[in-house]
Amino acid sequence: MTSTVAVIGLGAMGLPMATRLAERFEVRGFDIAAERVALAAESGVTAASSAAEAVADAEAVLVAVRTGGQLNDLLFGEGGLAQHLADGAVVILTSTVGTGGIGEIAERLAAHGAQLVDAPLSGGPVRAGEGDLLIVVGATPDALAIARPVLEQLASALTIVGDKPGDGQALKTVNQLLCGVHIAAAGEALALADALGLDREKTLAALTAGAANSFMLGNRGPRALQAYDEGGAEVLSRLDIFVKDMGIVGDAARRAHLSTPVAAAAEQLFLLGEAQGLGALDDSAVIRVVAPERLS
Structure with missing residues (x-):
């Protein structure tokens, strides 16, 4: 059962999602902008001093970045998160980054004992804070079982479009x-x-x-x-x-x-x-x- 969620990226969408998730889960948040971390802490999110600290022992890691390049750097760059993920953790990708390279990212995460849940969303910051997002998901059944409580807390419309990462994108x-x-x-x-x-x-x-x-x-x-x-x-x-x-x-x-x-x-x-x-x-x-x- 998912009890701890890490949110990496506390921008326009990441912050209200973290706040919404904190109503149900223990949430640790990190962003490179210290002021965003401080805002999250005011809303019940545990502030982490690093992304690695945020994801330690977290069953689900929600990632809110802007581009595929940022995603690759975050996961596999110098000091990348992949090496810090808990065994069996799911990485929930909420960003729109396109289908290119998603399969490779899923394979690289699997080598670290983690799974990718491809879950891009629509709705904007206000609806994110209200749990009123549209989320489309591509994920294996096992990964989806872990991620579903997190996704259901954020979505008013959750559509499973396929059983592999890339389908959501x-x-x-x-x-x-x-x-x-x-x-x-x-x-x-x-x-x-x-x-x-x-x-x-x-x-x-x-x-x-x-x-x-x-x-x-x-x-x-x-x-x-x-x-x-x-x-x-x-x-x-x-x-x-x-x-x-x-x-x-x-x-x-x-x-x-x-x-x-x-x-x-x-x-x-x-x-x-x-x-x-x-x-x-x-x-x-x-x-x-x-x-x-x-x-x-």
Whole structure:
């Protein structure tokens, strides 16, 4: 039975997940930023002075990093976590890093007596703290049995998509294709409405009430309308995250020899946004790529 969970990476998602898990488990947290560790400690998470200390004797190790390179460095770099994991521990990968290399990571962890649970998630920091995430999982039945209590504490929708690591990343890649395209399309649509002289708020209300609606239009639309305000919209998901994720989509499509022209066009909008200095803004700021200034 899982009783101790280590959370490595206490950023925008890692911290609320650690806090949520601390309601049920003993949780040890570590981040390279000391202030994030201090915030976690205020929320019932035991502060660890190192990642190695955090994972000692932990049955489950939840990892919240940004890229596949960071994941490899964390596990197998100098002083990597793999050598400090408890025998039989599961490493729960919550990040979207793509399918490339996941099988090799699982094999290398197995050599250290650990198992990989591929569990990328969606939902944002607020929903993470409420246990309201969508999590898709690829894992062996044995690994899943250990990780399931942890995942169920975090998820309102837990979908087991396959029995091997990489399956979760594959489905998340498909998910991100749609999310990225929908965000970009919402920005273009609202920019067009602005260019045509329509009332932006009334336009958004009409669109979300009809067949043109999507989750991303309803969720990002109001924030896109704030993109021209001083400071822009509250940052709930950075634009440069979709630079990464749409790159993952493109890589996966090329490996599959599949043409994805709509996804490629959306990727270019996010890349342009990053080049224009919008990367740290909310991803709804992609509207400013097609319409740098408010037109009406």
